[in-house]
Amino acid sequence: MNNTKSIYYPPGGILIWIIIYLELITFGMAILALAYYGSEERELFHSSSLKLNKTIGTINTILLLTSGFFVAKGICFFKAANIKKALFYFNWAMLGGFGFLVLKSFEYYEKLEAGLHMDYNSFFRFYWLLTGFHFIHVLVGLVILLVITFSIRKKQTEASFEDIEASASFWHMCDLIxxxxxxxLYLLF
Amino acid sequence: MKDTISSTFILLLALTIIAAFLALNVSAEIMATAVVTLALIKFWLVAFQFMELKKAHPFWKYLILGFGGLMGIILVILL
Structure with missing residues (x-):
């Protein structure tokens, strides 16, 4: 295990943190652009935001946070060499992530049925692009978690601690975004 | 050993519910600042507790604090 107090070894390794900051900056700039256009067209963004389902948004937030919690617990047990409990928590984390994707897909279906597609207005252009890219990140995170879980299960020492921690960091990055x-998107306009 | 991950999780859930409540019940001027502040607290809690940045070199801690702070200030100004 590396010394995480060193500037070169943040938890999960420096490479994953470079990716995390690049992603945060990219999404951050797009979110600021959304806020800027929202301040220019307040009425349009307000009426469009009311068309989003806040309950689904809140449940999705809870699902992602719960999933992140399970990953953090899984890491703790992996560190303590309790592989069985670590796998138990990683499985629940994946279920949470899967739940997020299912609920988000339902929300997308609802929006498409209502004709609220990407060309509907500028708010929905931001909605589809930002949540769509985030959806892809969650999907990738889920695949990474699945691969890591299989790797741990197959041969318990195959995946290094840094690999597991980097995968967990990627998953938490989806939470951060x-x-x-x-x-x-859901509350401020 | 204190279970900080579980207590962080409970705090995150509470803050999420408070943010949803504020969005429905508070005037728009106060709401923007309150919701952005709560979002930033959750952002930093996930970064420091779940991602264990609390154990990292100060450079990484200040970077995440700076990024969140800058986002928050710009969002409050714009909204």
Missing amino acids: WLLLFPV
């Missing part, structure tokens, strides 16, 4: 995205 959603925590900024959710209030701006």
